[in-house]
Amino acid sequence: MDYYLKPLKELIKFKTISTDSDYKEEIEKCVNWYQNLFEDNGFVVEIVRGYSNPIILAKYDNNSEQTALIYGHYDVQPAGNEKDWDSIPFELSERDNRLYARGIIDNKGQSFVHIATVLNLIKNEQLGQNVTFLLEGGEEIGSPGVANFLTDYKEKLSADYIVISDGTMIEDYPVLEVGLRGIMNLTVKVFTSDRELHSGLFGGAAPNASHELVNVLSKLYDDNKLVNMNGFYTGVEEPTEQELENNKTIPYSFEEFHKLSGTKKNISEDGVDFYTQTGLRPTVQITGIESGYNGEGYKSGIPNAAIVKLNIRLVASQDPIKVKESIVQFFSNNLAEYADFEIVHSDDEGSVPAVKIDTDNEYVQKAITILEEVYQKKVLRKYVGGTIPLVYHIEKILSIPQVIVPLVNPDSNMHSVNENYDLSYLKKALEFSNNLFKK
Ligand SMILES: [Zn+2]
Known part of the structure; x- marks a missing residue:
């Protein structure tokens, strides 16, 4: 795991808070760090400006048949009240089998699973695909400019499919995201x-x-x-029979809902289950x-x-x-x-319609097979209540298959204090990524 942890320690230190313009310099430092990291490993890097915070495009051509586009965002939420953290938010800390830091799962640490894996595969001459990393710095402010960027850079972004890991799993089941509100x-x-x-x-x-x-x-x-x-x-669109059936297979209990939300009642529409209410209504x-x-x-x-x-x-x-x-x-x-x-x-320009993801292609099928091998559990298909603006724009502008696979524990405290990555989840994430991109 060293190939993941060592660089991550440095990456976490940059206070890449996009919601506050005071941190522009930190963002520049982080972008520069990434540029060096990729260039040192043989990537061709372009820092794209003029679409909100700089976008990092890093390409590695392996003369392979397939090209994977891999998305991540390096910007993070503010730490909130530092006193409420049990360790310093912008320093990687390990305790109780978890890593703690702002951005450890959303999304620096999570996207770094794929980055570290690809760099490691290159080092061992085991990378089986051409890879382009697309890292943006404005996700937490609604990805302004991302639609224009995708339109202008359509050719440079040409790939067979895209992999996105942003979001959380359900219990310890592997999850494939098949729709976003x-x-x-x-x-x-x-x-x-x-x-x-x-x-x-x-x-x-x-x-x-x-x-x-x-x-x-x-x-x-x-x-x-x-x-x-x-x-x-x-x-x-009314949820289809198939979607309703699918959502019934996802484990839900009021106890878990209560634990995660802190509220006393699930007030969904009558007869509508939690995953349909939050994903498809x-x-x-x-x-x-x-x-x-x-x-x-x-x-x-x-x-x-x-x-x-x-x-x-x-x-x-x-x-x-x-x-x-x-x-x-x-x-x-x-x-x-x-x-x-x-x-x-x-936010007329920032508003984003919902999107459903087609799963009937070899890339999604391959990911499902690997997930089930690694986790030894059936993959749950989830209609997600949140929004990743980029996913909608990818669907409309690049029209390539999307493999959206969250790789972190559900109790990771995303956007909250003590954001954390459970190491047992991290190990499996690295294994999944390795199997997805290796020869
Ligand atoms: Zn976020």
Whole structure:
């Protein structure tokens, strides 16, 4: 495992936080580190700029028949409160059979499984394919520019298939990701006046923006737990018999749900299992509300404005533009006529539709065979609730088979404190990658 751990120790140290522009220099250092690593091992490297943070393209031509494109992202989430970590977030630490560090699974350490493997195979003259690594630095901010990059670099990215390892497994079952929900975000502001008012002078007589917003939001879902917006479900593909059957084979228990979520109830639509609800049904989530005074003590004011942030997870074949129209109509229909609203921000360019992955090809079949050999368990096919924007764009622009295989433990604390990689999972991941790319 040394060939993996030694360079990883260096890689982890770069604070490649893409959500904060203060870390641009760290990102440059990391890109430079990668460039040296690849060039030292005989790769032709191109650092592509002008599409968000630099993209690393590293090619190794082995005169093989097949070419694999391998994706990863080197940017990470902020560490959060360092005091809540049991070790320093940007230093690799090993304890209790786990590696700890920010980025150890999302995604530096996870994508490094394939990088270390390929470098090791080259060293031992055992690499069986041509390889192109595509490493981006803006995944955690929604991969802006990635669609343009894929379009502009289509030829240089030509490959027989792509391998993506980002995300987590289910228990200790090997997982093949066969679909991803889409995403869009928007911010709506409701206002009742051009000024904040005194609650003593006007309370009970003047409209209150907080009240008006909460009133609208209380109607977001109907009694059947469906999103209560005209047109929201237009185009939504009902899960097929086959998909429903598939999802029933994935182990689920309320105890595990409770353990992972910390919540007291699974509030899925009636009769809809957890994996179908989160993988194949759309949702609107309120992700933030802001209004009035929330500082120390109290203020006797009537807020004139209230803001809500909404995060929508889309399914195939929902159109983000139509969904946005539904949201506008929802506010028009439900907001009192004496209040106004506007969409103050929407990530029209960052929104990504859902995607389903074709598995009927030799590349996916080979990966399944190797996974079942390595893990000695049947592969679970998972419709994932989250979004990897690149996957949608690969499907539309490169149109090559995609092998999406997460290789880390489910309790890895992705995006949270004490992000970790269970070493027993790591060993199997290295074995899988080795068998996938070797001669
Ligand atoms: Zn992430």
